[in-house]
Amino acid sequence: MERLGDIAVIEVSNPPVNAVSQPVRAGLFETVAQAAADHQVKAIVICCAGRTFIAGADIREFGKPMLPPSLPEVINRIEATAKPVVIALHGTALGGGLELALGGHYRVALASARFGLPEVTLGLLPGAGGTQRLPRLVPFSGAVDLITSGRQIGAAQALDLGLIDKIAEGDDARSAGLDYAKVLIEESRAPRPTSALPCNPPEPGALDAARTRLAKSARGQIAPQKALDALQGACDLPFAEGLTQERALFLDLMNSDQRGAMIHAFFAERQVGKLDEIKGIAPRVIQSIGVVGGGTMGAGIATSALLSGLSVTLAERDSEAAERAYAAVTGLLKNAVKRSKLSEAKYVQIKAECFKTTKYYADLAPCDLVVEAVFESLDVKKEVFGKLDAVCKPGAILATNTSYLDVNAIAAMTERPRDVIGLHFFSPAHVMKLLEVVVADNTAPEVTATGFALAKTLGKVAVRSGVCDGFIGNRILSQYRKALDGAVIAGASPYDVDRALVAFGLAMGPYAVSDLAGLDIGWATRKRLAPTRDPCEAYAEFADRLCEMGRFGRKTGRGYYLYAEGRPTPDPEVDAIIAAERTAKGVKTRPLSAQEIVDRYMAAMVNEAARVVEDGIARRPLDVDVTLLNGYGFPRWRGGPMYYADRVGLDKILRDITTLAAEDDFLWQPAPLLQRLVADGKTFSSLNT
Incomplete structure (x- = not known):
């Protein structure tokens, strides 16, 4: 005073x-x-x-x-x-x-x-x-x-x-x-x-x-x-x-339990970027970025960067595609003006000084970082990285936005594997908070640090991931989707599943989300993995049947739901397709309660998350929580799947898995880490420090 x-x-x-x-x-x-x-x-x-x-x-x-x-x-x-x-x-x-x-x-x-x-x-x-x-x-x-x-x-x-x-x-x-x-x-x-x-x-x-x-x-x-x-x-x-x-x-x-869960989420998001491998490491300076591919994801990444004050050059395969990409990005920026997220003067300045499209890879040469956002094909991405390696300046970071593919294989196409990293954005990229920073075998520490610094610039929450099929989030998603498909084959409908999980706290049920994203995306992944699929896996085929019929979700007006008037309506034809599969497989169905659906969902999610942590793909359980909270709609007031598992008891999760193994002993194999924690009376939170 x-x-x-x-x-x-x-x-x-x-x-x-x-x-x-x-x-x-x-x-x-x-x-x-x-x-x-x-x-x-x-x-x-x-x-x-x-x-x-x-x-x-x-x-x-x-x-x-x-x-x-x-x-x-x-x-x-x-x-x-x-x-x-x-x-x-x-x-x-x-x-x-x-x-x-x-x-x-x-x-x-x-x-x-x-x-x-x-x-x-x-x-x-x-x-x-x-x-x-x-x-x-x-x-x-x-x-x-x-x-x-x-x-x-x-x-x-x-x-x-x-x-x-x-x-x-x-x-x-x-x-x-x-x-x-x-x-x-x-x-x-x-x-x-x-x-x-x-x-x-x-x-x-x-x-x-x-x-x-x-x-x-x-x-x-x-x-x-x-x-x-x-x-x-x-x-x-x-x-x-x-x-x-x-x-x-x-x-x-x-x-209340909710306060504890949300405080956990608060602290986890502040802890997730604190990694020994980048402690004291200065990130590279990023002022301009390149984006390869002007589709939904590429346009969103470009918009996110422009709204954050970076300059962007977006490359497309030809002039017509470049014009479409320019219109898509400027349209997203115009929407930001309407929502008072961007001033009209700044919008005009960005268009005049900060954003351009091109059909020439050589125009990406001055960029400090280039993000590839092309079709999810390893061959296509390898070709792109070979071209980028030839034109980008020394010290430029080359990033792939792949959702599943091997970042090490992509990096091997360049003479600079230390400068290659995965930056997995989530759609729409200018809205979604999560950014998985996928660290390949040869990624330099300062490149990893730059990924986290870029996330901060973009207003996103970054989570470090190792390289595997699907990284943290999509790898876990693939397992809990198999568990939910199993619940459908056992007797629930996709609409039962969606209702149960919306009541649990999700904004949308997983089958409605699939319709929104496009069923063809998951179909492409399943076809890619089909040659290596274990013959012991109980594979649910109804999603493939829908795709074979051209039912790709909202964009085609039909998926799991009908969209005749824009609003999702359950479709009896989907029930019939599922019923036919049950009959062909000789499944004796039974009704599943909403709680059993939730228990299956959580058991599969937590079990695979335990494997992800044990494999080192996620460094800590809190990394899993932050990923699922910010990229997959897990209710924040439940704290994340690992926090939830600690609250309900890991012994309860393990019992559910053991019980479900009687139905499918291939899918429901307890993760060794989960078994050890239960045997030792410990929790996932004990691994966060």
């Missing part, structure tokens, strides 16, 4: 994000009390040093007993001060940081500041008065949106809502806070405690509508619904009672 005339300035300095840790809480409590007791002080300014205002809690305190003073006590102390308290905001005021700001009497922010209450993304709700103070400042609908979505807003929207009082010019939040405090003193403005304001009432039926909406958009999650309970309390209860209810709801969530 520093006193400047009749203003006390309290500055928080706790790099890197000024987390509101116990020493910060204690310091704030003490200095606010000192300023309040100083008769020469007429106003108080609270600001932060460094690049941001308080950006949330100290993650090192997660899961530990909270030492006093608690954040609610600090905020109540600030709000009860009998002198005007100005909160000067810059950077990101998130979570507990924004709740603290709500406890001030006045708020001034730099134009670049951003605000959010992301607690629901951790399975929690704002537990330091956020659900009670926010709807007293902003319209009730705005409070519902911010708290139940966890999204961030900018200063202009915050001002429009009433969250802040003023946007200051310049880039010095401390000075802006001082200037505002001087105005308040000159105008003899009194303290304005948020708790004394009336709660902005909801529109009739708004709460019920919000509950219905969240039941769909946040299906299975309890935190958003509990947050609505707390917000309703802000309307129905006196402030003090609303705070008490909020705290009780917060503590309920703290003790």
Whole structure:
């Protein structure tokens, strides 16, 4: 604390994000009390040093007993001060940081500041008065949106809502806070405690509508619904009672399985890039990238790079294909403008200065990194890499976007195997967060480090994978799809499976996802692997029958589902095809419950994931969790398959596998790692450290 005339300035300095840790809480409590007791002080300014205002809690305190003073006590102390308290905001005021700001009497922010209450993304709700103070400042609908979505807003929207009082010019939040405090003193403005304001009432039926909406958009999650309970309390209860209810709801969530799962996901995504092999290794500088192939994937990769500030040259086989690729990428950029993800001026600049298409590989020569995104054929990809090796500059990284194929075989087509890596994007590449960084036998450490650095530039979550058919995600997917196909042959329908797994938490069932991606993609992979398929494998043929009929999913209007009016409808013809296969194989069918379907799904996923970890394809179980959460729709509030397995018990997973082996002892062979962990009484989480 520093006193400047009749203003006390309290500055928080706790790099890197000024987390509101116990020493910060204690310091704030003490200095606010000192300023309040100083008769020469007429106003108080609270600001932060460094690049941001308080950006949330100290993650090192997660899961530990909270030492006093608690954040609610600090905020109540600030709000009860009998002198005007100005909160000067810059950077990101998130979570507990924004709740603290709500406890001030006045708020001034730099134009670049951003605000959010992301607690629901951790399975929690704002537990330091956020659900009670926010709807007293902003319209009730705005409070519902911010708290139940966890999204961030900018200063202009915050001002429009009433969250802040003023946007200051310049880039010095401390000075802006001082200037505002001087105005308040000159105008003899009194303290304005948020708790004394009336709660902005909801529109009739708004709460019920919000509950219905969240039941769909946040299906299975309890935190958003509990947050609505707390917000309703802000309307129905006196402030003090609303705070008490909020705290009780917060503590309920703290003790919930979902909170534990989402905290695990939070930490796993921060740990996944910490690898000994790239520790202290400087990545290569990437300013321009090349993309070979302008189809759905190539266009998405190019768009992702352009939106992240990189220059892109996209190569196609001829002028006509290059023109189509240019139209596809600019169309995606135009959509980004419509969604306010890109300004019109930046869109014009990108088209003029940062993006071009070509039919000549030689035009990729200046690029720092080139990503191949052509047809999923090893021969085609080998040919592309031979050409790239001939034209790309020394030190350029050559990356393949293959989903399954052998990166070592692709690298062998070049004279620079140390510069070759797999960068497996997920479609749509400009939207999906996951990037599998596939490290080949000869990939240089700085190339691996560059893959992770590029992912960060693109706003993606990178996971290291070794080389095998399908890498981490698709290798696991192939096994759990076999298990689900087995469930269908045993008596379930694809629609039973989809309903059971949507109820489990997936956004879409796996058969609906196959229709969306295109059934021909999986068919191509199955045909590629057919010559090496073990004759002992119980192979389900119904997917091949659909493809032979030209039923490739949504793009053909028929797959597992019918799409006559754009919406998926179960098709009796699919049931008939499956029934014919059961009869031909002499299968005696039985009904499968939704829980049995889920148990099969999880047992197959966890069993193959254990093999992936034991083989070293994934370094740690948490790598599997991050992959399935960010690329395969696994519900975040379940923490990932390995975390889920630890929660239900590895012995339970092993028993399910052993039981299912009576049906198919080839598919259901327990992974040795899973068996050892059960025998030793250990968990997958024990392998993460």
